[in-house]
Amino acid sequence: MNSQVTSLDVARLAGVSQSAVSRVFSGASASAATAQKVRRAAAELGYRPNPWARAMITGRSGIIGLVVAYFDNPFYPVALELLSRALKAEGYRILVFTVGNSPSEIESVMDELTAYRVDGIITASVAMTNDLTDRCAQAGIPIVLFNRGQDGVGLSSVTSANDAGARQVARFLVAGGHQRIAHVAGWQQSSTGRDRLLGFEAGLAEAGTAPVAVIDGLYDRDAARAATLAMMDTATPPDAIFVGNDHMAFAVMDTLRHEMGLSVPGDVSVVGFDDVPMAAWPAYDLTTVRQPVRRMVDSTVETLVAQIAEPDRAPQSIRIDAALVLRGSARCPEGWTE
Amino acid sequence: MNSQVTSLDVARLAGVSQSAVSRVFSGASASAATAQKVRRAAAELGYRPNPWARAMITGRSGIIGLVVAYFDNPFYPVALELLSRALKAEGYRILVFTVGNSPSEIESVMDELTAYRVDGIITASVAMTNDLTDRCAQAGIPIVLFNRGQDGVGLSSVTSANDAGARQVARFLVAGGHQRIAHVAGWQQSSTGRDRLLGFEAGLAEAGTAPVAVIDGLYDRDAARAATLAMMDTATPPDAIFVGNDHMAFAVMDTLRHEMGLSVPGDVSVVGFDDVPMAAWPAYDLTTVRQPVRRMVDSTVETLVAQIAEPDRAPQSIRIDAALVLRGSARCPEGWTE
DNA sequence: CCCTTACTTGCAAGCGTATGCAAGTTTGCC
DNA sequence: GGCAAACTTGCATACGCTTGCAAGTAAGGG
Known part of the structure; x- marks a missing residue:
């Protein structure tokens, strides 16, 4: 009434x-x-x-569109919660679009976002094609890619230092005396997955070695399990596996321990990436690279707000430092600090 | 442009x-x-x-407000994803409000929701005071409580059959020959937590017994851990614990296994509630009551859409059947079927 | 073939707010 | 006390769309 x-x-x-x-x-x-x-x-x-009457005149709706693909990876719910709070503090609300990673689906969502004339867009875990990049630029809606970079110039993005983090993992595993190091990668269509792979390979190369196996886990538990089984089913199975994110790392550990009866880290060391809350749970106690979600979120919001205020601002690629968190899932080199 | x-x-x-x-x-x-x-x-x-120009005239924005409190419980991200898809199919988008459980915060969010003139509201894991209930009814915005009931008449809600599910757990544990059965409850301010407790006690009463301990876990890992330690630190510790949801059950299992060196289910059986994806992971392999999220979501959307179309429709309390899922975290009675 | 009925279509009036403009009011300073 | 400058305030318009209304057109029946 x-x-x-x-x-x-x-x-x-x-x-x-x-x-x-x-x-x-x-x-x-x-x-x-x-x-x-x-x-x-x-x-x-x-x-x-009435915010909509207001939006009609000012052209500002106070709404940010959030496009998310994977919610089964617990990294993203956490990010959503933090983003929601941070944006609220800036006077924005979040309109959520969940989406598969098929280009047509993403495209239709972008269509809707432009129709809704959201003030800005944040994409998390979504692969943008260059075509879409162009359309966004053309629509003139500020956009920031969260936890995903973008080839070429064009859009702003906030990621952690994926390559440096992965490189650090490589050094850590080599220093730990591992002889056969493998990588269950992320998705090669995602910059995050590629950067972690490249950084890891570069780190191993520094030590004069290379991964004995690299298989794409597609950010999916089943695929990660299959990858694990495949790489362990060889004459000389790996004694250490770096996994492209924590969510897959849990699947890898489950497979090693409960399907193959192996010990982690006794038989195989496992290292993940993200440091989701569950990584600290004693059941996994996962050594992993911490992505500072809070700082990533803050940077994302800050960048987006700045771009809304100043539309002609040049896009930025922000990288937040990521550090290895030592826990019990990987053999630790003597005297390794930090 | x-x-x-x-x-x-x-x-x-x-x-x-x-x-x-x-x-x-x-x-x-x-x-x-x-x-x-x-x-x-x-x-x-x-x-x-332009949806907003349209909304001004028709009074329908095509937007549903979703109010969520706990995102650390993986049940809710899953629900969000399903809700988003189901509502999309009906032509609605989701405006997300994350919120603590303090009354003032919830109130301010409700204020905003009415300001935004959303077409409907879904609350998940949020405790509504009667005061707020009234204000919503007064504002005339259809609202459905997801996974949370409401005392008295007033608002529609969709829950699983929490009492029947908990009762089934009680029978199951008694049949399994457990002698000292305890309960780490949910939050007593939530209908879900209360219903599960009451159903559980009723089930035990049928067998002529009662819980040896009931402690509130507040849907929080730390509180669940503390509750576990407290109930185990007695002369006759429980040999079975029913936990108010899976998220806490994981904490209980971690505490028993990794802090106290006990075996689950060898020393203590643990049963949860929800059947989140992680419950099926071999690291926990949690026996639990399955809340059929998909059906709950479908009912929620259906009810909400019906109420939007027909504002004078009487509120409904829908309860979806929930069944026990047998896994490895609890001793199983011989020949227990279903 | 004409009149009734059904259907299209354009006109114009709003929905609730922000904002340029002009008129009115206050303030400040000599 | 008088005049300029600064500030307030109301009027009227515009934002992009939906919808009642009336005029125009096509279809249908006797």
């Missing part, structure tokens, strides 16, 4: 004009006396400005 | 009036010839109707 209170109702009750009410609520100048009368009347009627 | 295409632009290009364009896109009657001209012009210009 009271959801139909308009600024005109408030104006009448307060004995002022509708524009006065508008000015009070939009922060424009108004005398103290007017402001007080308006506030009182608004409170009495339970008035709140 | 092309985000500023209006129906008037399309009308001019198609050589018809602006209202004709509107009618074609809003599904009202129009001749085949007109429709074709309009569609062609719209496609050429990349036109999409």
